[in-house]
Amino acid sequence: MSTWVVPGYTESLELGSGASGRVVLAVHADTGVRVAVKYLSESLRTRPGFVHDFRAEARLLGGLQSHYVTGLYEYVESPRGAAIVMELVDGVSLRTLLTRQGPLDPEAALVLLKGSLLGLADAHRIGVVHRDYKPENVLVETDGSSKLVDFGIAVDTGTSAGVAGTPSYMAPEQWTGAPASCAADVYAATATFFECLTGHKPYSGDNIAELALQHVDAPVPVEEVPAAVRELVRRGLAKEPDQRPAQAEAFVTELEAVAGAVYGADWEERGRARLAALVALLALLLPSARSPRSTTDTARTVLGQGPRHDWARSWRPGRPGMLVSAAAVLLGLLLTYGMQHASAGTAERTADALATTTAVPAEAC
Structure with missing residues (x-):
């Protein structure tokens, strides 16, 4: 398992894991805001197509303005890993x-x-x-x-x-x-x-x-x-x-x-x-009951420079951070998942993490 951590965040609790990755509760060092970070597993990150799909999920969330869908704060990618930083929902x-x-x-x-x-x-x-x-x-x-x-x-x-x-x-x-x-x-x-x-x-x-x-x-x-x-x-x-x-x-x-x-x-x-x-009745399973709210030293995060929707412009949510389900990791499939995407290309040489929340909506149903 990769030990890479998104710059600027301190992990405090793993919420769930699977073959496709893991979801952790983390704290944004500058603000103390708690978030859910969804990491793409190391094995999938090195296989053609999966980083492409992971980026696509982040772009989709960045373009989806909804109170009924977990919000995106950042997509972060470096030669060492890829992660989606999301709203943390206090629930089950x-x-x-x-x-x-x-x-x-x-x-x-x-x-x-x-x-x-x-x-x-x-x-x-x-x-x-x-x-x-x-x-x-x-x-x-x-x-x-x-x-x-x-x-x-x-x-x-x-x-x-x-x-x-x-x-x-x-x-x-x-x-x-x-x-x-x-x-x-x-x-x-x-x-x-x-x-x-x-x-x-x-x-x-x-x-x-x-x-x-x-x-x-x-x-x-x-x-x-x-x-x-x-x-x-x-x-x-x-x-x-x-x-x-x-x-x-x-x-x-x-x-x-x-x-x-x-x-x-x-x-x-x-x-x-x-x-x-x-x-x-399930209060002990909530993230608010399972982890401290402390922060540690600040780490630097370089944000993407493209235009963003207003609600996604900052990593500071409008209310206390909450849970992303442990079961909600990528590819919960029992059938064959298509791998038709081309390779994501050669990894960038820079060690800085880059982030984006941009998206291009498709035609409605």
Whole structure:
């Protein structure tokens, strides 16, 4: 494992690690602000294409202005390593919440779905398909709100990038390598919503082939969810993309109409309070309970000189730093991940780290 540390930051706690890298809690030396730093693993950094993809994720986050997606502060790269410096969210992953607390009641599940769908909607608006929406990539904050993380395999709408995703949440068309679409993200979000309500995934094949057939051909198991939300689940898990809401924003509109009609005008307030109470039961897992707030000697960070969006101009967040999920590292795939990118080129000779937050939005869905 590389021992390289982003200049200007002091690491205090590892939040998670995997084959593709690790996520650590760090402190910005000049300000004392805590951040999450996502390092690309040394093994992937030396393989063609992966640094290119890592840079692409940073550029995407830099161009995505959303309260429902973890914000980018810096992308830092040197001959010794590459890292994405992000907002730290004080919360737990939805996977942790479901594992520790079990299924959610409908109002809490609807609030959870709405918050992360709004993150998807902001991505869809600039033409980005996430492709890996799942409980591991949704963070639930202490106030019951939620954020979407890990755009490691996100692509522009319409991109033909091969078969990629997490099998239990992949839309039928993802299994065939069809061009990326926002409707596939809607399918994955609905599969996650189903799991929130029932405690299990909509399909559970014994192997990849069986799971693929179930996603493509098996009936949608709507009878397992409360009657009030069955139509939402039926629509979101429709086999044909054109039978689902085309974008996350349209799905949010349908969700709000159903929730308001069935659970009343204050459904969202009650659902968020329930989520906040569940997160409070897991308080010892929060970064705010697991690490000190101390700083050490200052190190120099050289920032990129290109134009930036106002919200990404500084590493100082607008509120206390919070958690990036330990499960939300790159490439959470059980299928083959395409490696079609060209080599990132010869490493720069300078020892100074360079950073960028620039991005070029793609065409919307």
